[in-house]
Amino acid sequence: MSEETPKGRAPSIRDVARLAGVSHQTVSRVLNHHPSIRPETKQRVLDVMAELQYQPNRAARALVTSRSHTIGILAASSTQYGPASSIAAIEAAAREAGYWVSTANIDATDGRSISDGLAHLIAQGIEGLVVIAPQVRVFDTLAERSIDVPYVTLQSTGRDPEHALSVDQIAGARLATRHLIELGHRDIYHLAGPQDWIEAEARMRGFLDEMSASDVPTTAPILGDWTAEFGYYAGRELLTIRDFTAIFSSNDQMALGLMHAVRDAGLEIPRDISIIGFDDIPEAAHFWPPLTTVRQDFAELGRRCVALLVGTIDSSTLEHRGTIVPELIVRASTGAPAF
């Protein structure tokens, strides 16, 4: 080994200092872009750093500054398209802003898991928290543990609008519902998401709002679990009634299950029944028939989320955040009802 440093350890600022003929503090100043350093000195230090392949020790820095530069993500259902997209976007935006990301995947139906995940993140000294999970339970845990870092929840404006950031779910749901109404549908069902997801609740509210605003008699929403499986069985149940011409599903996966059930019953989409989804997962364009749905910009959401969090951390200033409005994507699964 032709190590420049005496020990087997990674080089420290003192090693750099010695080789550059300066004090360790000067090296620290170079690292932190302190203004008053002679360019000549600075260059010398930088050269030695490059030569030694010096890497600042995160732990040491975190210890003394008591700052971790880490944002935690508490995520449920992270295998689903929406959450996964948000996570990826947050991760990218955070890195851009000089922050690290640590994720804890939890089982949102298990209170213990929520608490554990949160403890896990807090133990890492996170400076900000993003919650991507059904909030109802998480909120309780959050309140209980009296979180002392800024946090943002990536769901619709629910119980804690101050911390919420989201695509406007209500507007999206109204968009979808209005689309069906404008096509002439009057008997419309809504297949909602799980009761304890605030996103699901918001979409349901949007549906109900738009229905009553258009003087269309509302039907009781069916509570689902986001899965195609559920959509399929819910569809089979519904079709024993057959007093409707359209269904608005709270996400694309359930819409897929619905379509499956409708076809099994020998009916045609959209001739007999129109179906509209929510999310616009990449596959939706290739469902049979291609699914009309509402698109959300998850990447933008992630970016704003980090901007808000970092703004709060760095300057205690709440950055103003506009609403992200979703977009209606009309494909072939919706049409005028046939009488």
Next chain:
Amino acid sequence: MSEETPKGRAPSIRDVARLAGVSHQTVSRVLNHHPSIRPETKQRVLDVMAELQYQPNRAARALVTSRSHTIGILAASSTQYGPASSIAAIEAAAREAGYWVSTANIDATDGRSISDGLAHLIAQGIEGLVVIAPQVRVFDTLAERSIDVPYVTLQSTGRDPEHALSVDQIAGARLATRHLIELGHRDIYHLAGPQDWIEAEARMRGFLDEMSASDVPTTAPILGDWTAEFGYYAGRELLTIRDFTAIFSSNDQMALGLMHAVRDAGLEIPRDISIIGFDDIPEAAHFWPPLTTVRQDFAELGRRCVALLVGTIDSSTLEHRGTIVPELIVRASTGAPAF
């Protein structure tokens, strides 16, 4: 504030020590489950810890032990079902084993992004690395940067079998291909994944192996990009030829696109053309028709991955790892060819 500790800081082991009437070292021993501590003393320390809501400082511990207890994940395409499932499984397994996880999402087509992501993880002092990405480029970067932590790549046995862990893609692909051959198909196309994904390569190899083993004339695989979109356009192209009765798609999304194209051409599945996919994403059971595919157990993969990594870190012992064999799921998208 009725703080027990003098300063506004979080309590340290010394605060605990003072209140418990012991030395800081004794507290440290309690934390690390040192055997020789009187149960009485231990309990006293634990009581004070609980009272003070003491939390060990990770940074300080990492600084002195030079161990971060963190596993890094370098992931591409983490919004897709397979990678997302693996990540969630790894995260859970790692937490179980007392490790933390840090994820870097990269754009695998961009060499710079790979390198940045890797640097990002290394700067965090990760002790192990899991690579979930098309490996060809990543391998080069890995070699170039001479990674000094144990790593595992979550793809098929390719260039670096020593570090690879995966569901046996070749066996899975042979399973799928054999299924088609046994149904009586002779003219079979394979829609492969991107050239630089070793997984895609392995599935292609499995396809070719099985075809020649069964004395069926092979066709040149078509190289796709995993998306339903590509599957759709590839299907349209293929259908202008029509000299085949079955297609084996390297993943379920492309299979979905293929199905779309086949229906657009007025053909029926599986009467005119059989289609088989790979992955068994949760939606596959509700495609039209429900997709025959090959299921991989991602959760098991994640668990083994962490077990292997932690084994290597803790004892430098390579734990023996069996192969995970995928399972053929027969649904309605495949059938005997009609002549």
Next chain:
DNA sequence: TTCGGGCATGTGCACGGTCACACGCCGCGC
């Protein structure tokens, strides 16, 4: 009795950074 050894605990230092403060030098105004 003496001595070795294990147990339970304490003392001091090291880890690799940052921060507060001190220091020497130079230029400028009075």
Next chain:
DNA sequence: GCGCGGCGTGTGACCGTGCACATGCCCGAA
């Protein structure tokens, strides 16, 4: 000529933990 302030740099302490070593005690074997 003297004091003052800013610039560039150095000195030492400190952050919260774990480790090596020291200490006192008790027990059993020589």
